[in-house]
Amino acid sequence: MIEIVNLHKYFGQTHVLKGVNLQVNKGDVVVVVGPSGSGKSTLLRCINRLEEVQEGEIRIGGENILSKTADVYRIRCEVGMVFQQFNLFPHMNALHNVTLGPTVTKKMPRRDAEALATELLRKVGLSGREHSFPSELSGGQQQRVAIARALAMEPAVMLFDEATSALDPELVGEVLSVMKQLALEGMTMIVVTHLMGFAREVANHVVFMDDGLIVEDGTPKGIFENPKTDRAAAFFSKIL
Amino acid sequence: MQNLINKFHEFLPSLIKGTQYTIEITVLGIILSTIFGFVFSQALLSKRKLINRPVRILINVVRGTPLLVQMFYVYFVLPDLGITLGALEAAVLSLSICYGAYHAEIFRAGIMSIPLGQWEAATSLGLKHHQILRRIVLPQAARIILPPLGTSCIILLKDSSLASVITVRELTRSGQLIASTTFENLTVYSMVALIYILLTQLLALLVHSMERKYRLK
Numbered sequence: 364m365i366e367i368v369n370l371h372k373y374f375g376q377t378h379v380l381k382g383v384n385l386q387v388n389k390g391d392v393v394v395v396v397g398p399s400g401s402g403k404s405t406l407l408r409c410i411n412r413l414e415e416v417q418e419g420e421i422r423i424g425g426e427n428i429l430s431k432t433a434d435v436y437r438i439r440c441e442v443g444m445v446f447q448q449f450n451l452f453p454h455m456n457a458l459h460n461v462t463l464g465p466t467v468t469k470k471m472p473r474r475d476a477e478a479l480a481t482e483l484l485r486k487v488g489l490s491g492r493e494h495s496f497p498s499e500l501s502g503g504q505q506q507r508v509a510i511a512r513a514l515a516m517e518p519a520v521m522l523f524d525e526a527t528s529a530l531d532p533e534l535v536g537e538v539l540s541v542m543k544q545l546a547l548e549g550m551t552m553i554v555v556t557h558l559m560g561f562a563r564e565v566a567n568h569v570v571f572m573d574d575g576l577i578v579e580d581g582t583p584k585g586i587f588e589n590p591k592t593d594r595a596a597a598f599f600s601k602i603l
Numbered sequence: 604m605q606n607l608i609n610k611f612h613e614f615l616p617s618l619i620k621g622t623q624y625t626i627e628i629t630v631l632g633i634i635l636s637t638i639f640g641f642v643f644s645q646a647l648l649s650k651r652k653l654i655n656r657p658v659r660i661l662i663n664v665v666r667g668t669p670l671l672v673q674m675f676y677v678y679f680v681l682p683d684l685g686i687t688l689g690a691l692e693a694a695v696l697s698l699s700i701c702y703g704a705y706h707a708e709i710f711r712a713g714i715m716s717i718p719l720g721q722w723e724a725a726t727s728l729g730l731k732h733h734q735i736l737r738r739i740v741l742p743q744a745a746r747i748i749l750p751p752l753g754t755s756c757i758i759l760l761k762d763s764s765l766a767s768v769i770t771v772r773e774l775t776r777s778g779q780l781i782a783s784t785t786f787e788n789l790t791v792y793s794m795v796a797l798i799y800i801l802l803t804q805l806l807a808l809l810v811h812s813m814e815r816k817y818r819l820k
């Protein structure tokens with residue numbers, strides 16, 4: 364469903380992605396792990412074209428999203444993104460945060476969008492908080508609103524960039540359980556996280572990135588228990 | 604006392620006429636300078652040198668010269684270049700460009716104060732640049748933009764008095780004319796000052812109510 368071929372990304376002179384290849388099938392939950400600076404966030408950001416790519420291909424459902432003629436705005440609707448810092452819109456309540464995308468980019472009638480948003484907020488366990496502003500919500504609640512906001516675009520794939528890293532430990536669980544539920548429903552997900560427990564339990568595909576390359580690619584069991592590279596072995600021995 | 608009230612009645616109609624011009628110049632000046640300021644700020648924020656450089660130069664020129672000189676330039680020099688403007692138009696144009704330059708910096712700073720994450724989140728929802736600006740960035744930046752913008756507009760109101768020098772019969776000029784024939788300097792200029800205070804207070808109230816509207820919950 365998503366096919367990344369020989370992806371290269373430079374920030375000026377800095378070569379950050381050095382030929383990444385990745386195949387993601389429909390319904391896959393891919394966990395991306397790797398040391399800081401290895402290019403995990405950059406990879407995710409390329410998939411919804413938040414970053415310009417210098418070389419390579421990213422295919423979503425057969426369409427090369429990097430081609431000059433690709434409609435970048437439509438592609439972004441296909442790809443939901445959840446950020447480490449939530450990035451909710453602080454001047455809008457939870458409901459309005461969720462309805463913004465559908466009403467503005469998909470021209471969905473307000474009433475339909477509100478029905479959808481109410482349903483999605485219920486799904487992430489926030490019924491009754493529709494009219495709360497982000498500043499009135501805990502970090503975990505904010506991140507769940509952010510997930511609902513991304514789901515409102517009815518994306519084909521969801522990207523999570525360290526979605527729980529900014530949360531107090533006791534709030535991590537509520538966000539993880541929403542992610543787990545999404546995975547069970549068959550959502551295609553690419554998840555950058557340091558939580559190996561989540562990877563073992565939910566992922567069916569794990570990749571280990573190092574210095575701009577995917578150096579290990581396999582099942583959670585295979586990768587955690589029998590890493591092929593020393594670099595991955597060293598990383599897991601620290602983190603597990 | 605009766606004498607003072609009589610003088611008051613005698614001078615007021617002419618001062619009110621002047622006040623109408625002052626209000627006209629100020630309202631047009633605020634609207635145009637805000638439009639210019641916004642457009643200039645977008646140019647300043649553009650990554651393209653061909654767009655941001657000329658505007659940066661214009662702003663530096665405007666900030667580096669007195670408004671009165673700019674007014675003379677528009678009123679007396681532009682006709683030599685084939686552009687002849689009435690005194691009122693010249694006053695409005697020079698105020699708008701001058702304050703447009705100041706407002707550009709206010710808009711730029713306000714827009715830049717909004718975290719990049721807001722742009723990215725909105726971008727990832729498929730919003731276009733102008734939609735993000737209008738729905739996400741400006742409503743939040745308004746909190747930061749409005750106080751200095753309001754102050755700047757109040758100074759614009761007071762600087763509309765410079766139009767008197769290029770013969771516009773606004774409030775200050777009206778006062779001058781009365782004072783020069785009646786020699787009632789104290790009464791006339793006190794009345795002029797009071798009217799300015801009234802106008803600036805009204806403007807300040809307006810700004811304040813707009814600020815309240817954009818306060819975060």
Ligand SMILES: Nc1ncnc2c1ncn2[C@@H]1O[C@H](COP(=O)(O)OP(=O)(O)OP(=O)(O)O)[C@@H](O)[C@H]1O
Nearest residue numbers: 374375377379397398399400401402403404405406
């Ligand atoms: N906007 C940018 N300009 C220049 N360099 C950048 C930019 N963004 C990222 N980089 C560089 O690209 C490399 C990869 O960064 P990236 O954020 O993708 O790493 P990461 O794997 O997500 O790390 P972390 O675990 O710390 O989040 C780093 O060396 C970083 O310094």
Ligand SMILES: [Mg+2]
Nearest residue numbers: 403404405525
């Ligand atoms: Mg990162």
